[in-house]
Amino acid sequence: MTFINYASREINCKIVYYGPGLGGKTTNLQYIYDTSAAQQKGKLISLATETERTLFFDFLPLELGTVRGFKARFHLYTVPGQVFYDASRKLILKGVDGVVFVADSQRERMDANLESLWNLEENLKSHGYDFTKIPYALQLNKRDLPDVLSVEELTRELVRKDEPIIEAVAPKGVGVFETLKAVAKQVLTDLRKSAGAG
Amino acid sequence: MPEATMIMYEEEYQQIKTILSKLRTDANAKMVFLIDKTGQQIASHGDIGNLDTTSLASLTAGNVAATDGLARLIGEKEFPVLSHEGERDNIHISVVGGRVILVVIFDERSSLGLVRLRVKRASSELNEAFERIVNKAEQEKAGLGKRNTPFTEISDDDIDRLFSDDGL
Numbered sequence: 001m002t003f004i005n006y007a008s009r010e011i012n013c014k015i016v017y018y019g020p021g022l023g024g025k026t027t028n029l030q031y032i033y034d035t036s037a038a039q040q041k042g043k044l045i046s047l048a049t050e051t052e053r054t055l056f057f058d059f060l061p062l063e064l065g066t067v068r069g070f071k072a073r074f075h076l077y078t079v080p081g082q083v084f085y086d087a088s089r090k091l092i093l094k095g096v097d098g099v100v101f102v103a104d105s106q107r108e109r110m111d112a113n114l115e116s117l118w119n120l121e122e123n124l125k126s127h128g129y130d131f132t133k134i135p136y137a138l139q140l141n142k143r144d145l146p147d148v149l150s151v152e153e154l155t156r157e158l159v160r161k162d163e164p165i166i167e168a169v170a171p172k173g174v175g176v177f178e179t180l181k182a183v184a185k186q187v188l189t190d191l192r193k194s195a196g197a198g
Numbered sequence: 199m200p201e202a203t204m205i206m207y208e209e210e211y212q213q214i215k216t217i218l219s220k221l222r223t224d225a226n227a228k229m230v231f232l233i234d235k236t237g238q239q240i241a242s243h244g245d246i247g248n249l250d251t252t253s254l255a256s257l258t259a260g261n262v263a264a265t266d267g268l269a270r271l272i273g274e275k276e277f278p279v280l281s282h283e284g285e286r287d288n289i290h291i292s293v294v295g296g297r298v299i300l301v302v303i304f305d306e307r308s309s310l311g312l313v314r315l316r317v318k319r320a321s322s323e324l325n326e327a328f329e330r331i332v333n334k335a336e337q338e339k340a341g342l343g344k345r346n347t348p349f350t351e352i353s354d355d356d357i358d359r360l361f362s363d364d365g366l
Contacts, residue, residue, distance in 0.1 A: 001203060001204060001234070001236055003206070003234060003236075003238040003240075004204070004206065005206045005211065005240075006205070006207045006208055006211070007207070007211035008211075014237070014238075042250065042252045042253060043250055045256065045257065047260070056260060059237075059256045061252045061253075064360050064361065065359070065360045066360075067352055067357070067360055068348040068349065068351060068352060068356065070348070072360055075238070088264070091263040091264065091267060092263075094235065094236055094263065095235065095236025095237075181361050185357050185361075189352075191203070192349055192350060194203060195347045195349035195350045195352075
């Protein structure tokens with residue numbers, strides 16, 4: 001749910017990074033946090049276990065600049081990827097404006113990608129969202145690892161609509177900002193459309 | 199989409215700020231925040247200092263969402279009030295009208311009983327304010343009293359500039 005505040009002249013949007021466990025969702029946020037200017041970002045909050053597995057969510061507020069005199073602020077969230085945290089994943093999707101699916105390119109993780117993608121579709125549906133209409137980007141992460149599937153093989157299984165597809169190596173930052181930009185653009189385009197229709 | 203965009207205009211924002219300011223004084227509290235259920239901060243009042251209010255908003259919404267999940271597991275609709283007691287400061291969290299979260303931070307100069315009492319009255323005023331916001335949004339949607347919004351004029355260049363400005 002985009003929140004537009006005319007008093008403080010701010011647009012606030014919520015973007016959720018979804019995907020299988022150990023796929024690199026937190027690493028995406030960590031890279032954005034590490035490389036953004038201090039005045040652009042807030043604190044990176046990680047609710048994680050002692051072994052650094054996401055327990056509830058990671059959260060990073062990011063200010064990208066101004067659009068038509070309004071500060072554009074994006075609240076980036078990750079979900080816990082492990083299968084048994086489904087109740088938490090569902091909660092975090094509430095009020096989402098855009099979703100990034102971080103897929104793990106390794107051959108052995110293909111089933112986990114498919115299960116997580118199916119889970120995303122189900123959880124969006126449970127909140128009343130139409131997956132075909134929500135701003136969405138597909139990131140193919142871990143492209144630098146051995147035994148990864150080709151982009152063609154991955155997209156054949158994982159593409160659901162005409163979403164942007166970005167190849168990434170999250171710890172090195174490859175594709176990280178491109179992914180964020182791809183989804184943020186769609187969120188702002190949606191805002192324009194809904195303003196026009198309102 | 200399940201939830202429409204929430205639009206806060208200056209007039210309603212000032213009304214809400216007034217309610218929060220009064221609550222803070224009446225409850226003898228340090229700070230008062232209003233947050234939407236998705237974790238966006240709507241307004242605040244009090245001695246914020248260096249407090250990271252964005253994180254506070256996000257964590258509070260997560261806390262309320264998790265507690266709501268727990269409530270449903272045991273067959274309750276929700277737990278509308280949460281209270282956390284610390285050594286010096288305490289937090290009182292309540293859900294207003296099922297849509298926004300009111301957070302009061304207080305210390306030994308106040309008490310849980312006083313905060314609960316004052317929150318009850320402020321909640322009903324806030325609920326009325328949000329009814330007005332929702333009605334206004336519905337009227338505008340229906341084309342009545344439509345205001346000029348700058349967002350219809352967002353161009354592709356505006357969006358591209360947003361990213362190029364920061365070297366993204």
